[in-house]
Amino acid sequence: MMASGAKTRSQILIVVILGLSLLLGLVLAGSFVPNWRSPSEVPGISVLREIRKTGIELPSERTNQVLPLKIGGHNWVGQDLLPIEGDKPATVLLRPQADPKDKPYVDWSDLNGFFSWQQDPVGILTVNIPDTDANHTITARWFIARDPQDTKVVHHPQRVVVAQWYGFKTGGHYAMRQWFWRDLQAQLKGDRVPWLAVCLRLPIDPNITLDATEDVVTELIQVIQGSIGMMLQSEA
Structure with a gap:
């Protein structure tokens, strides 16, 4: 034996x-x-470059301002997301992929430094995207932060709920390794996975808990990712 x-x-x-x-x-x-030194062209790169100038496509009643920003040495764009009814206006910050060599990096740390956030523990929020296949979901970082007074972008202290993820054509995830894995699989088939970093900021009242924001944050994520998905699909 x-x-x-x-x-x-x-x-x-x-x-x-x-x-x-x-x-x-x-x-x-x-x-x-995959050839990381000279990667193949990214489908939808022209759309991503346009987003960096004009933001994502939203109904005219939901947005009224787009502002270019420099965060962590990268080009971002900030876009207002107006409330449907009584909610406070939100802001979505976007860093679209700039070229075929551009990869997700320390975007969440860059944002934390830019806003000088005092941050609560991070939770995970999973959101299904309507009108897509069942596996099209967003897995976002989700937390409450405090904007300190007199920073370069915030002129009074406030509490905000924040959701962050990397948006793809078919869903998204907060962890950059998820993009690397998807892009690796795509490159083996001669394709690429376009991406953009997304950060949603929504001011909230002092007594609001993180769980109490789930419904409104979910609705906003669906609006944002729905636009991203449609814009990238149009260039597929």
């Missing part, structure tokens, strides 16, 4: 070695690893 077990382990080891040898051969031949 011991001899049989040793033989089996030897066979498994041989298979593993052969598999690693094959994988190494593919890597050296350049047929497995």
